[in-house]
Amino acid sequence: MFHSYNVDGYFDEMLQEGKKPRGHCKPFHEKLTEVAPEELQSRYELAQSDFLRQGITFTVYSDNEGTERTMPFDFVPKIIPPDEWQELERGLMQRFDALNAFLDDVYHEQNILKDGIIPRDLVVNCQHFFQQVAGIDLPRRQHIFMAGIDLIRDDNGEYRVLEDNLRNPSGLSYVFQNRYVMRKVYPEFFNQYSVQSLEQQFSYLHSAMASLAPEGRESPTIVLLTPGVHNSAYYDHSFIAQRTGIELVEGRDLVVRERQVYMKTARGLKQVDVIYRRIDDEFLDPLEFREDSLLGVPGLIDVYRAGNVSILNGIGNGVADDKAIYHFVPDMIRYYLKEEPLVKNVETYLLRYDDQLEYVLDHLSELVVKHTNASGGYNMLIGPHASKDEIEAYRKQILNNPSEFIAQPTIKLSRLPAFKEDRFAACHVDLRVFIFGGEKTHVFPGGLTRVALKEGSLVVNSSQGGGAKDTWVLEENPVHI
Amino acid sequence: MLSRVADSLYWLTRNVERAENNARLIAVKLTSRLENANPTEEMNQNWYELIEISGFQEVFDDEYDRSIDRNVIEFLLFSIKNPNSILNTITIARENARAVREIIPNELWESINSFYLNLKRQSHAPWTMEEVSDICEFVKKDSLLFQGIVEATMPRGDAYLFMEMGKHLERAEKAARILDVYYHKNLDSYQNKEIVEYHHWWSVLQSVSGHEAYIKTYRPLIKSRNVAEFFILNAEFPRSMMYCIQKVRNAFVALEDGHVEHYSESLAQELEHLANDLYDFSIEEILNQGAHAFLQSFQHRCMTIGLHITKTYYLGEVVIP
Numbered sequence: 053m054f055h056s057y058n059v060d061g062y063f064d065e066m067l068q069e070g071k072k073p074r075g076h077c078k079p080f081h082e083k084l085t086e087v088a089p090e091e092l093q094s095r096y097e098l099a100q101s102d103f104l105r106q107g108i109t110f111t112v113y114s115d116n117e118g119t120e121r122t123m124p125f126d127f128v129p130k131i132i133p134p135d136e137w138q139e140l141e142r143g144l145m146q147r148f149d150a151l152n153a154f155l156d157d158v159y160h161e162q163n164i165l166k167d168g169i170i171p172r173d174l175v176v177n178c179q180h181f182f183q184q185v186a187g188i189d190l191p192r193r194q195h196i197f198m199a200g201i202d203l204i205r206d207d208n209g210e211y212r213v214l215e216d217n218l219r220n221p222s223g224l225s226y227v228f229q230n231r232y233v234m235r236k237v238y239p240e241f242f243n244q245y246s247v248q249s250l251e252q253q254f255s256y257l258h259s260a261m262a263s264l265a266p267e268g269r270e271s272p273t274i275v276l277l278t279p280g281v282h283n284s285a286y287y288d289h290s291f292i293a294q295r296t297g298i299e300l301v302e303g304r305d306l307v308v309r310e311r312q313v314y315m316k317t318a319r320g321l322k323q324v325d326v327i328y329r330r331i332d333d334e335f336l337d338p339l340e341f342r343e344d345s346l347l348g349v350p351g352l353i354d355v356y357r358a359g360n361v362s363i364l365n366g367i368g369n370g371v372a373d374d375k376a377i378y379h380f381v382p383d384m385i386r387y388y389l390k391e392e393p394l395v396k397n398v399e400t401y402l403l404r405y406d407d408q409l410e411y412v413l414d415h416l417s418e419l420v421v422k423h424t425n426a427s428g429g430y431n432m433l434i435g436p437h438a439s440k441d442e443i444e445a446y447r448k449q450i451l452n453n454p455s456e457f458i459a460q461p462t463i464k465l466s467r468l469p470a471f472k473e474d475r476f477a478a479c480h481v482d483l484r485v486f487i488f489g490g491e492k493t494h495v496f497p498g499g500l501t502r503v504a505l506k507e508g509s510l511v512v513n514s515s516q517g518g519g520a521k522d523t524w525v526l527e528e529n530p531v532h533i
Numbered sequence: 534m535l536s537r538v539a540d541s542l543y544w545l546t547r548n549v550e551r552a553e554n555n556a557r558l559i560a561v562k563l564t565s566r567l568e569n570a571n572p573t574e575e576m577n578q579n580w581y582e583l584i585e586i587s588g589f590q591e592v593f594d595d596e597y598d599r600s601i602d603r604n605v606i607e608f609l610l611f612s613i614k615n616p617n618s619i620l621n622t623i624t625i626a627r628e629n630a631r632a633v634r635e636i637i638p639n640e641l642w643e644s645i646n647s648f649y650l651n652l653k654r655q656s657h658a659p660w661t662m663e664e665v666s667d668i669c670e671f672v673k674k675d676s677l678l679f680q681g682i683v684e685a686t687m688p689r690g691d692a693y694l695f696m697e698m699g700k701h702l703e704r705a706e707k708a709a710r711i712l713d714v715y716y717h718k719n720l721d722s723y724q725n726k727e728i729v730e731y732h733h734w735w736s737v738l739q740s741v742s743g744h745e746a747y748i749k750t751y752r753p754l755i756k757s758r759n760v761a762e763f764f765i766l767n768a769e770f771p772r773s774m775m776y777c778i779q780k781v782r783n784a785f786v787a788l789e790d791g792h793v794e795h796y797s798e799s800l801a802q803e804l805e806h807l808a809n810d811l812y813d814f815s816i817e818e819i820l821n822q823g824a825h826a827f828l829q830s831f832q833h834r835c836m837t838i839g840l841h842i843t844k845t846y847y848l849g850e851v852v853i854p
Contacts (some may be wrong), residue, residue, distance in 0.1 A: 105646060105650075107634075294636075304537070305535050319534075319846075357635075
């Protein structure tokens with residue numbers, strides 16, 4: 053199965069040179085070679101049909117008819133040794149706290165701008181900076197309730213942050229589903245491992261939400277606000293609502309009266325204290341943002357301003373996960389926490405600066421260039437994989453408005469084996485880690501490992517051929533039962 | 534509980550029930566077709582009755598040639614144009630379930646999701662008349678599995694009670710509709726009237742799976758009067774109109790803890806009046822006022838109860854003042 057497997061040129065998380073497994077992967081690798089390929093194939097199909105039966109699908113449209121597809125699941129997990137995880141966890145909490153401090157600062161005193169650490173125009177002209185919410189004091193000054201931080205490992209195996217998602221990061225349900233399916237379909241793979249459990253996380257999550265309620269609300273009513281069943285992340289919403297025991301609502305279920313938010317129940321109106329919303333800022337309240345939004349609740353922002361309802365994540369968080377602001381996160385950590393960043397950024401060029409623009413234009417064929425307002429792997433140039441024409445077309449886009457672009461060196465994303473019927477192939481992976489704040493900052497053990505199943509591809513997004521893997525964080529002191 | 538959630542639960546069970554009833558009707562027609570040696574023309578008239586029961590004659594007449602029985606089956610099973618086709622009702626039921634999947638047991642969601650996926654697959658595959666009975670059988674089984682999971686796993690709280698109301702209201706209305714369509718059919722022109730009549734009523738009973746229970750009560754003497762009594766007034770058979778209305782009422786009483794408040798007054802009254810009428814009337818009194826008139830009025834009152842449920846619990850797109 054590993055006959056044609058290639059470990060050259062990239063950091064492989066499971067196999068070292070000579071295809072020898074790394075220490076913590078050894079028992080798993082052994083198991084893998086023991087099971088017959090046909091057996092692996094039939095279990096693979098079982099796992100996919102499980103996702104289908106659960107209705108964990110996204111819809112692909114062609115010929116006017118939507119087809120439901122499952123996100124491909126690959127059963128070779130990403131395994132993280134305890135010491136590696138502890139270091140990562142510390143670094144991510146540090147980053148989370150600095151980003152939160154930054155948000156509270158830019159919506160209040162703006163000291164970081166006054167001190168010239170970050171250029172003012174970059175912040176105030178960011179499309180996700182909302183003057184409407186400036187000066188609002190949030191409970192515990194917590195702007196970020198949940199963050200999904202995307203990490204990659206470079207060719208030395210060092211973790212780096214690729215992106216901070218501080219608005220509506222999705223995928224938490226997949227972390228759990230991947231684990232359930234893994235436990236169900238491949239139970240014996242866990243035999244020689246003691247993997248950190250995910251189960252108690254939901255009670256932490258619930259207390260975190262409750263701790264962010266407006267002051268004085270005893271046992272608050274918490275709801276999750278979803279755009280509805282047709283949203284691609286609907287499963288995520290419904291899963292989180294169910295497991296944390298909160299109400300799942302749509303905009304039409306909520307109404308504002310006398311600067312309070314209520315939900316419409318079968319027995320009349322019931323006051324709502326905390327809204328974990330999974331609707332973007334612009335759609336939350338047609339009176340304040342987009343008038344054409346049918347998803348939101350008219351008057352909601354006014355209630356928020358009055359301090360009568362908590363909205364998680366805070367409004368206007370997008371200014372902190374902007375692709376250009378990203379460049380300054382290490383400076384934020386130094387500025388607010390007086391610490392050195394523990395997890396590095398990927399080196400980033402801001403094309404608003406002439407010298408960096410010049411360098412990037414000279415090296416387009418080596419770099420990855422991204423539009424600061426695009427996401428999901430769209431509208432980006434991967435220099436080494438692009439044709440001459442594509443590069444020239446992109447050059448024109450850049451020159452139209454250089455300040456809307458950033459560039460990064462092409463990262464040689466690390467790889468892990470992925471199952472391909474009769475063999476294993478080395479495919480690139482990244483990792484989204486979920487972190488939430490409340491009484492204290494907390495990191496979900498592991499996260500969502502995404503894998504680019506198209507061999508050679510660097511794009512892990514599910515809309516573009518990506519799949520998922522289970523992520524194991526090993527216990528420091530294995531419990532032997 | 535959110536009004537929207539209550540609405541979805543209510544329509545979830547209504548739609549599953551509707552699908553099951555359709556499957557039962559088709560399955561019975563199939564067997565009676567095999568047993569009756571009537572001329573072709575008569576057979577097609579028989580199939581068309583199912584379209585009448587579905588209530589969408591116009592849609593069907595616009596789209597299909599009524600003289601072909603395959604068209605009727607296609608219309609009832611899979612047609613997108615027929616709002617009450619089995620595929621449509623299960624698609625709606627699944628969307629309802631998806632909208633409340635954090636409320637219902639995961640097993641229930643999985644069952645309705647598989648139900649839908651199987652049906653969808655069937656609808657794409659070419660089917661022969663011989664397979665129709667299998668398809669109906671699988672629809673019945675999946676519906677029964679669905680109901681079994683509800684009974685075995687759901688707490689008897691608000692969610693369950695809204696589902697009960699939806700299911701039994703649908704069942705009551707459908708029983709009335711079936712009896713109505715069959716009851717005013719004139720069989721006098723047949724030479725072998727006695728045999729035709731027997732088969733006729735036997736199929737009616739079968740379509741609500743009531744033939745066995747009927748025999749236990751009335752012995753194998755199939756008379757229209759008795760069938761009507763069984764359908765309308767039997768207090769023990771779970772698909773009789775009397776039984777179903779009683780169930781809707783019980784669910785309502787449980788939901789309201791036995792109290793009647795200002796907001797629920799009109800619903801309480803409607804339910805009480807209908808239940809009392811069923812209790813007070815004898816089958817002779819009903820037949821004397823005309824079976825058709827009675828059954829029409831019953832269906833109308835079921836619709837009114839449905840509207841009152843919607844208003845009382847703010848189901849659907851109701852604006853709260």
